[in-house]
Amino acid sequence: MQLTLKIWRQKNASDKGGFATYPVDHVSKDMSFLEMLDVLNEELTEKGQDPVHFDHDCREGICGSCSLYINGKPHGPLQTTTCQLHMRSFNDGETVTIEPWRAKAFPVLKDLVVDRSAFDRIIQAGGYVSVGTGGVPDANEIPVPKTIADLAMDAAQCIGCGACVAACKNASAMLFTSAKVSQLALLPQGQVERKTRAEKMVAQMDAEGFGACTNTGACEAECPKGISITNIARMNREYFSAVVSSENL
Amino acid sequence: MSWVTKTLKSTLGRKLIMALTGLFLILFLTGHVSGNLLLFKGDGGEAFNMYAKFMTTNPAVKLLSYLTYISVIGHVIYSITLNRLNKSARPIGYAESGASTNSTWSSRNMGILGTIILVFLAGHMYSFWFQMHWGDVPTVTYSGEEYKDLFSVVQVAFQQVWMVALYVVAMIFLGFHLSHGFASAFQTLGLNHKKYSPAIKTLGSIYCVLVPVLFASMPLYIYFTS
């Protein structure tokens, strides 16, 4: 098949950037979307042009590196990661528009590569249980109801790709933040720091410049790991009860 | 910054205000629509006028009405600040949007819907609320007591076809606003539960149709029956 690619090109963070159009031929339907871009990049290199830069690594849908906004949707038409999207989801002759994630908190570094370190800082604000190595109780000391462990796992599956932010009309990071808040609020191990965690992570999320939540549900619909917005409700609950009852001024 | 201001400045705090004021306004709408059903009573407006007087004089209702004003103002102000915050979170937009596949139109356009409702509300309050309080409203006497005849003001207003149309259209917008707002408020408050959320969603879907339809039926009824 043949495609026309309309790709955002931007030399560096301070460059204004703009779209460039590239025709690609010989696209096989068995290619993954990123392999199709590999082919384009080989061609560009051959012509002496700068290849299109994009983040990618594991190419099996788990590392969360890939982050392309394809035809108006994060990770393209399917609810999966870009690396797991295959060309059979596209039609011969189609024009495919590829943009980077757009958010103030995710500045573009080059072409389609964005800086997602804001997510790391949200985790650093409290997305952990403060236990050092060693000196912890036996793993079976505290039973955890299976339903709770499963709910925690549902939340913990987040791969930190940022599709939720990209999909949200407000570029909000609520789904990402709430997934971690939820996971640790559900498990007994997370109870001790429960209140402080919710307060600090929300504060950091706001400080990074993400938007608020309008409950449109776009994040949930686009999340490649199917993280539910019930986590956002849980985070809200955690946060509100924390601010009124915690000892933190 | 005290913890209170800090909380109210946070995205979640602001959303809390939106949800609480929104829910209060939903309660208000419920009361408002129930009372106004007296327009259908066919008693020449006696019950409606008595109700109108009660609503403007009873101290408890007064208190509630102040709460309503505050809610409206709070809902509007916070929506403006939130909207600005949300816009600033994405300074460069996308060239292509596939949002229609992942969310409802109303959920993405609450601001526009709200603005339209606000404009309508200003006109609506001028037409009736302002008239009732400070306007030149004729009076009627029931059982020796004098009442402002708001009923006749309503009757006169809805003789005009454009007024009727305006109200009906406004109620459609209100319906869309509520179609997202109702359940969304519960979600924001963190009231999301496997057992109860489906019921809240259903209630919301019923409410967002029923209330605007009842409201819209009033001008239509008056227009077509007089």
Added chain:
Amino acid sequence: MILDSKIPAGPLAEKWTKHKFNSKLVNPANKRKYEVIVVGTGLAGASAAASLAELGYNVKAFTFHDSPRRAHSIAAQGGINAAKNYQNDGDSVFRLFYDTVKGGDYRAREANVYRLAEVSVKIIDQCVAQGVPFAREYGGLLSNRSFGGAQVSRTFYARGQTGQQLLLGAYSALSRQVANGKVKLYPRSEMMDVVMIDGQARGIVTRNLITGAVETHTAHAVLLCTGGYGNVFYLSTNAMGSNVTAAWRAHKRGAYFANPCFTQIHPTCIPVSGDHQSKLTLMSESLRNDGRVWVPATKETAEKLRKGEIKVNDIKEEDRDYFLERKYPSFGNLVPRDVASRNAKYVCDEGRGVNETGEAVFLDFRDAIKRDTKAIIASKYGNLFDMYKQITGEDPYQVPMMIYPAVHYTMGGLWVDYNLMTTIPGLYALGEANFSDHGANRLGASALMQGLADGYFVIPYTIGDYLAQTLPKSIDANHPEFIKAAEEVKNRISQLLKINGKKSVDYFHKKLGKIMWNECGMARSAEGLKKAKAEIKELKRDFWADVKVLGTNEELNLTLEKAHRVADFIELGELMIDDALSREESCGGHFREEYQTPEGEALRDDENFAYVAAWKYMGENQEEELHKEPLVFENVKLTQRSYK
């Protein structure tokens, strides 16, 4: 140099305890005066960085990813072994030790493996305390499964994403230390060289991948936690970015490289679909519990199938060859990874492969679905079936899956002693980057165990012993060695940018991969290896004469990043071939065609090859020097593995 493994004396079970006691301690007030560099932030790196920071050391953690959470540890699916014996099925530290040594075909160090099994139980405790949501039973206790043909249920798991959950646990511990200011994180930074002062590792040179800035960083000790080198084969289940560069640069500075030819080929991967293929996707090993592996009984049927003249479901039962069940009646489809892989290769070499390329075998769930119903199979493997369908476009409920072996893990790596120190004082290697625990073949669910064991429970003790003997003086960042090393890195960069040849970096990588896969893959022969060596030498010449690296250093430049990595892979490839050639026996993942039993099974030579092959770099284009660390087995009896 005589390789001193520093294995403590005394009975196996007491070695680690005694060693910990005998190791010197750093005064708590002095710990903050030491700087430790951790390169790589996967399971080993993140856990080490967090644990050392908790102890009070100042840690600098480097990753070429944008975040530590992206490391390829995240992709491990199956689980993590631990000798908890929660299932009351006869597991013990000794049994896990025994299974690991045997599974590694007796080419691992007893003492290291025993320590691994010993600390495995603490890893689970640690992870649970961090909030890792392991699978649980209805009573709320942890669930286990048997994995990779083990006779006991000792594998802990979190759905099919155990690696992810463990990595995120270690990442959270690391994040806490970043917030505390004890770890300084350097994302998007690639290590380009180790800096040595007076024979000790004293820092590293890095390239900032965004700005291209070549920077130097000082430390009293350097930990390489940089994973394996499976991408030398171009196609592997490794992530695209996984590379050998850090380890290789250390090797060139004097760290011996051990058993480089020990690579693990995983039998259940999705086959190659065309030249565009960029990586291979692993399908969990658990599929072999219910799927039956087969190919058509004759070459003719296979040919018709490949041409599309017949449909797979029309092939009659008697025309199918369930070759694993036929050859290994007692283990059947559950034979170890190396055996399953090799046999798939044999039938494909016979011309009985089933996809267009002829390099695939069937993994069929027809009988399992008939026996258990589709619902039950879906509940066990639903997500894997969906993944398969997404990638191939075929529905495994209707037609059999196609699988083929792919490079998955590298048991070889930098040589380390019992303290995980390489032959360079002050330079350590942890996790997949070292060679120590898996011998010639790694058991399923043991990689996660080793990464975390090294990071959480070994290095915090062993590094103290070294640092206690080093003065807590700050290191001079302007020492001539730092300036010299940085200059060398800059020169190499400009050299690559200057070539401006005609062939892309990927061209060389693919070509290298083909050579390695064909001659140093599932089956190796002296003849093939010699041929491959000549080809690689030629490839290296061609690379440095004709590679095309566009752009400049002072920008985000993926081609330049990759060129560095591929250049190192080419050199490593040659060493792997040397190693494979010199090991004239078959063991684990290393199968030399000349050394097999009459039935075609691996034939070990314990008399002559029960050693670790540690290679010393002798200079550009020089043959490397082989040093042998003899392996002594005092606690297990060496036997021939048999799965008949």
